[in-house]
Amino acid sequence: MNITSHLSVSSKRLKNCDTIIKRLHELNIMSSIKNNNSVICDNNSCWLEYGCDITLTDFNPKLIKEKIWKPLSKEFGFKCAYLNVEDKYKGCIHDFKTSNYHK
Numbered sequence: 001m002n003i004t005s006h007l008s009v010s011s012k013r014l015k016n017c018d019t020i021i022k023r024l025h026e027l028n029i030m031s032s033i034k035n036n037n038s039v040i041c042d043n044n045s046c047w048l049e050y051g052c053d054i055t056l057t058d059f060n061p062k063l064i065k066e067k068i069w070k071p072l073s074k075e076f077g078f079k080c081a082y083l084n085v086e087d088k089y090k091g092c093i094h095d096f097k098t099s100n101y102h103k
Helices: 018-026 061-076
Strands: 004-011 031-041 046-057 082-085 089-092
Touching (some): 004 061, 018 031, 018 046, 046 061, 061 082
Antiparallel strands (some): 004 046, 004 082, 031 046
8 A cells, every 4th residue: 555644743741752653553543653742722821732743654544533633532531633644635633534635
């Protein structure tokens, strides 16, 4: 398949990506993870969020929501994530329509 996808998650509760990589290992998901830091602002204030950039190599994008996003969001309380599927889709994971994705 040779498709590379990137999933970026962050949370005030997250301190590093060790628990994320352990969970992906338990799920048998071949992946690479990099820690990142972001400054997030709303109308009233700004705060620091720790995050993880997850690279998925040779993983069917149609399975990302079911096999990766659902377990991670449930376990770590993520509300949204940024998804980039080999430059064919870029945006919120919730807006990714697998039926519209073509290899």
